[in-house]
Amino acid sequence: MENPAIKKTELNQIHRQLGARMVDFAGWDMPVQYAGPLQEHMAVRTRAGIFDVSHMGELEIKGPNGLQTLQKLTCNDINRLAISQCQYSALTTPKGTFVDDLLIYRLASDHFLLCVNASNQDKDYQWIRENALPNTEVIFRSDDFSQLAVQGPKALEILRPLTGINLAEMKYYWFARGRFAGVDAIVSRTGYTGEDGFEIYCAPDKTEGVWTQIMESGRSFGLEPAGLAARNTLRLEAKLMLYGNDIDETTTVLEADLGWICKLQKGNFIGRDELIKQRDSGVSRLLVGFEMIDRGIARDHYPVELNGQKVGIVTSGSPAPFLKKNIGLTYLPISSKNMGTEINVLIREKTVKAKVVPTPFYRRVPSV
Amino acid sequence: MYPEDNLYSKDHEWILVQDNVGTIGITDYAQHELGDVVYVDLPEVGDTFDANEPLGSVESVKAVSEVFCPVGGEVIEVNSKLEESPELINESPHQKAWMVKIRLMNPEELKELLSAEEYEEYIQEQSSS
Numbered sequence: 001m002e003n004p005a006i007k008k009t010e011l012n013q014i015h016r017q018l019g020a021r022m023v024d025f026a027g028w029d030m031p032v033q034y035a036g037p038l039q040e041h042m043a044v045r046t047r048a049g050i051f052d053v054s055h056m057g058e059l060e061i062k063g064p065n066g067l068q069t070l071q072k073l074t075c076n077d078i079n080r081l082a083i084s085q086c087q088y089s090a091l092t093t094p095k096g097t098f099v100d101d102l103l104i105y106r107l108a109s110d111h112f113l114l115c116v117n118a119s120n121q122d123k124d125y126q127w128i129r130e131n132a133l134p135n136t137e138v139i140f141r142s143d144d145f146s147q148l149a150v151q152g153p154k155a156l157e158i159l160r161p162l163t164g165i166n167l168a169e170m171k172y173y174w175f176a177r178g179r180f181a182g183v184d185a186i187v188s189r190t191g192y193t194g195e196d197g198f199e200i201y202c203a204p205d206k207t208e209g210v211w212t213q214i215m216e217s218g219r220s221f222g223l224e225p226a227g228l229a230a231r232n233t234l235r236l237e238a239k240l241m242l243y244g245n246d247i248d249e250t251t252t253v254l255e256a257d258l259g260w261i262c263k264l265q266k267g268n269f270i271g272r273d274e275l276i277k278q279r280d281s282g283v284s285r286l287l288v289g290f291e292m293i294d295r296g297i298a299r300d301h302y303p304v305e306l307n308g309q310k311v312g313i314v315t316s317g318s319p320a321p322f323l324k325k326n327i328g329l330t331y332l333p334i335s336s337k338n339m340g341t342e343i344n345v346l347i348r349e350k351t352v353k354a355k356v357v358p359t360p361f362y363r364r365v366p367s368v
Numbered sequence: 369m370y371p372e373d374n375l376y377s378k379d380h381e382w383i384l385v386q387d388n389v390g391t392i393g394i395t396d397y398a399q400h401e402l403g404d405v406v407y408v409d410l411p412e413v414g415d416t417f418d419a420n421e422p423l424g425s426v427e428s429v430k431a432v433s434e435v436f437c438p439v440g441g442e443v444i445e446v447n448s449k450l451e452e453s454p455e456l457i458n459e460s461p462h463q464k465a466w467m468v469k470i471r472l473m474n475p476e477e478l479k480e481l482l483s484a485e486e487y488e489e490y491i492q493e494q495s496s497s
Contacts (some may be wrong), residue, residue, distance in 0.1 A: 041429075318429065345406055348425070
């Protein structure tokens with residue numbers, strides 16, 4: 001039964017024509033797969049894939065106190081963010097846990113665009129408004145942007161002919177505003193796959209044209225449309241966080257092993273006191289990666305045991321199509337975080353052996 | 369598409385019975401719904417199952433699907449090739465990718481299953497609902 005309240009991106013018909021299987025994801029009717037997640041995953045690792053990620057939320061922050069508001073609300077340091085640069089960060093609760101994780105684009109000295117999780121966008125908007133300093137404008141912009149992600153070693157060659165923006169010179173986690181495929185766009189060298197690639201924001205009514213031009217340019221490079229299933233396995237191989245699974249309002253930034261986005265010395269921000277305490281006393285648990293030793297696939301939420309005691313759950317677990325292993329993430333007591341520690345995953349009442357391994361599971365070899 | 373000698377369950381298993389031995393696998397419809405199969409969990413020879421009890425599972429990148437024993441029996445052979453080559457389930461669900469052979473405990477239970485024609489009608493209803 002079709003849910004009448006479900007939201008559709010501008011590309012809904014195109015996905016259906018391409019034979020995508022559609023699912024309800026955070027209230028959006030989204031393509032979970034086209035040719036199949038294995039093929040799509042390998043296309044991104046070896047050539048390129050294109051994802052419709054228009055469900056992602058966008059919030060705009062501006063005004064004289066815009067920067068200070070973000071300094072107060074997020075744990076990374078906005079003063080280290082140049083104009084035209086992107087920063088991965090988190091909106092933190094007073095406990096140092098996650099309201100959300102997000103990408104911050106600095107458009108001008110006191111003007112920012114935030115890309116947030118679809119499932120959290122309303123909560124984030126409320127949270128930011130409630131906690132913003134005076135003289136800060138917070139604008140809900142999700143309805144004004146579509147977003148496409150083109151990811152993979154061929155992404156640059158595919159997109160370069162479509163824009164005057166110098167994509168080749170663009171560094172990882174930087175962006176530019178300009179014309180792309182004949183429309184106004186923001187193009188950033190970012191992504192959620194562990195691969196080189198770009199994300200393109202444009203007006204929703206321009207999305208179809210942009211998608212079509214990218215698909216045409218990508219044809220000779222083996223570009224393939226890719227769905228949420230491949231997006232999930234790609235991001236897990238690269239150990240990128242999924243809100244609601246790996247991080248949420250019960251896990252702190254330090255427990256999630258994201259100390260690198262946690263700039264405790266930058267000055268006060270929401271959650272800083274708790275995070276300093278946790279840093280000083282040491283976290284009691286840590287998000288670690290594991291791979292299965294025995295046959296079996298660890299799935300999200302399966303119980304995890306250490307020496308016969310239940311210690312947590314698999315926060316994300318899946319086959320890793322490129323690595324050809326079965327991998328996952330789980331929070332382990334800090335005393336057990338060391339590489340090689342053996343754990344058991346409970347798979348349909350069977351205990352199946354796994355071991356802690358270094359992360360990210362997959363790291364691309366830079367081409368330059 | 370659906371071999372007429374087989375019987376089918378509403379859980380999308382097929383069974384071919386010869387001399388009180390049933391060969392069991394999942395149907396083409398089931399493999400298509402599941403997508404690329406990456407893992408197969410099989411029982412061991414000697415395990416016994418009642419009708420509709422899970423005997424193993426088939427997993428795609430995205431999902432786990434339990435395989436139910438369409439009728440009760442004792443496992444006498446398993447297709448261990450599937451552990452190395454789970455993709456056979458997608459390529460040849462009704463032939464190469466048989467999963468187990470069982471000795472039937474109660475052949476009367478076969479009456480509960482669908483013929484090829486009935487099964488095809490059943491999956492058409494499933495797809496249109």
